[in-house]
Amino acid sequence: MKTIDELLAEGVAGKRVFVRADLNVPLSGTTITDDGRIRAVQPTVEKLAAAGAKVIVASHLGRPKGAPDPAFSLAPAAARLGELTGADVAFATDTVGESARATVAALTDGRVAVIENLRFNPGETSKDDAERGAFADQLAELADVYVGDGFGAVHRKHASVFDLPARLPHAAGDLIATEVGVLKKLTEDVARPYAVVLGGSKVSDKLGVIDHLLERADRILIGGGMAYTFLKAQGHEVGSSLLQEDQIPAVLEYLRRAEEKGVEFVLPVDVVVSEQFPDLKTKAPTQHSTVPAHAIPAGVMGLDNGPETNKLYASKLADAVTVFWNGPMGVFEHPDYAEGTRAVAQALVDSSGFSVVGGGDSAAAVRILGFDENAFGHISTGGGASLEYLEGKTLPGLAALED
Numbered sequence: 001m002k003t004i005d006e007l008l009a010e011g012v013a014g015k016r017v018f019v020r021a022d023l024n025v026p027l028s029g030t031t032i033t034d035d036g037r038i039r040a041v042q043p044t045v046e047k048l049a050a051a052g053a054k055v056i057v058a059s060h061l062g063r064p065k066g067a068p069d070p071a072f073s074l075a076p077a078a079a080r081l082g083e084l085t086g087a088d089v090a091f092a093t094d095t096v097g098e099s100a101r102a103t104v105a106a107l108t109d110g111r112v113a114v115i116e117n118l119r120f121n122p123g124e125t126s127k128d129d130a131e132r133g134a135f136a137d138q139l140a141e142l143a144d145v146y147v148g149d150g151f152g153a154v155h156r157k158h159a160s161v162f163d164l165p166a167r168l169p170h171a172a173g174d175l176i177a178t179e180v181g182v183l184k185k186l187t188e189d190v191a192r193p194y195a196v197v198l199g200g201s202k203v204s205d206k207l208g209v210i211d212h213l214l215e216r217a218d219r220i221l222i223g224g225g226m227a228y229t230f231l232k233a234q235g236h237e238v239g240s241s242l243l244q245e246d247q248i249p250a251v252l253e254y255l256r257r258a259e260e261k262g263v264e265f266v267l268p269v270d271v272v273v274s275e276q277f278p279d280l281k282t283k284a285p286t287q288h289s290t291v292p293a294h295a296i297p298a299g300v301m302g303l304d305n306g307p308e309t310n311k312l313y314a315s316k317l318a319d320a321v322t323v324f325w326n327g328p329m330g331v332f333e334h335p336d337y338a339e340g341t342r343a344v345a346q347a348l349v350d351s352s353g354f355s356v357v358g359g360g361d362s363a364a365a366v367r368i369l370g371f372d373e374n375a376f377g378h379i380s381t382g383g384g385a386s387l388e389y390l391e392g393k394t395l396p397g398l399a400a401l402e403d
């Protein structure tokens with residue numbers, strides 16, 4: 001992979017450089033609740049701008065349905081990038097249309113523009129190679145050089161991640177280089193016990209990693225929205241909790257193999273439940289209670305690990321020498337459901353082992369809950385991306401930068 005410094009040595013002054021970032025930041029309305037992913041790509045953007053490039057920053061945000069949707073606009077992220085870099089950042093209100101073309105044409109050397117959410121175009125995420133390729137062709141017209149630095153999205157075979165770098169001279173940005181450098185160590189000989197904590201809500205995306213973890217980890221702790229498919233598989237009712245019913249046979253197989261291999265599987269023993277999903281905008285206090293994980297009443301949903309689970313998980317992490325954690329333990333965005341996530345973060349801070357926290361929301365959670373980033377071994381901007389990297393899968397966005 002060509003590094004950004006090698007690219008700079010070749011000279012980028014006056015060139016239009018397309019930076020595929022991951023600016024998929026958590027928002028409350030139009031307010032960014034954690035800007036970590038923007039800060040993470042800032043060094044690459046600033047290096048290119050300082051070298052006189054015309055920098056075009058592109059990203060997805062959320063999962064819009066292939067059409068413009070103001071709720072998923074990148075405008076707040078563009079404004080924040082401007083504040084962080086202390087320079088004007090132009091914003092194009094489309095991705096490959098008139099606004100993008102005019103915005104890029106107006107860029108002078110050393111200036112930066114952000115184009116609108118790539119996923120407003122159906123070609124970005126299409127499974128059809130030709131449709132993705134056609135969108136990549138349009139993106140390629142905007143730029144002379146491609147820099148891949150959206151680590152959080154490198155596991156996606158999307159037009160801007162996979163097809164576009166094949167059409168332009170390309171290099172990897174500093175963020176990708178750092179992320180791969182740290183995660184690579186976890187694929188080599190890890191210091192044991194090696195514990196992995198999995199939670200969050202992208203259950204169908206992430207359950208598959210357990211297949212691999214059964215060969216690597218000593219302990220697997222499951223929480224957050226991931227836990228209920230396991231509890232259901234064990235025969236417990238889970239009310240209206242997040243559930244991936246079609247994965248129950250796979251989960252049963254994971255539990256069986258874990259026992260066979262002596263991998264310790266740890267599930268919540270109690271959970272915090274409520275009849276309704278909380279309002280994350282007003283954060284209004286909710287009616288909630290703690291129940292045993294094997295006795296979740298009908299009509300309620302599990303929204304956090306309970307206090308007994310928090311103690312149990314802290315004890316399982318206390319002597320772990322290597323820990324990888326992806327996915328919050330609850331709906332941490334609301335104070336009534338943040339304790340499980342806080343407890344895992346605190347356990348990692350208290351432990352002397354090496355901990356990697358990965359994922360847009362997990363990384364945001366530790367910062368929003370007030371933990372010092374430096375208390376963790378590494379905070380990765382990618383959840384799904386880091387899990388798939390650890391699995392040893394070929395990541396489209398890294399493979400595309402190889403040659």
Ligand SMILES: Nc1ncnc2c1ncn2[C@@H]1O[C@H](COP(=O)(O)OP(=O)(O)O)[C@@H](O)[C@H]1O
Pocket residue numbers: 199200201202203223224225226242302303304326327328329330331332333358359360361362363382383384
């Ligand atoms: N029990 C739960 N039910 C529903 N959502 C949950 C639950 N626990 C955690 N979540 C949600 O999971 C989201 C993060 O999941 P995910 O995207 O998989 O993590 P990451 O971005 O760290 O990879 C958070 O927004 C959080 O509110």
Ligand SMILES: O=C(OP(=O)(O)O)[C@H](O)COP(=O)(O)O
Pocket residue numbers: 022024062063152153156202358359360361381382383384385
């Ligand atoms: O937030 C992201 O991934 P993550 O939640 O696994 O960290 C990335 O921006 C990828 O987003 P996607 O899972 O909608 O493709």
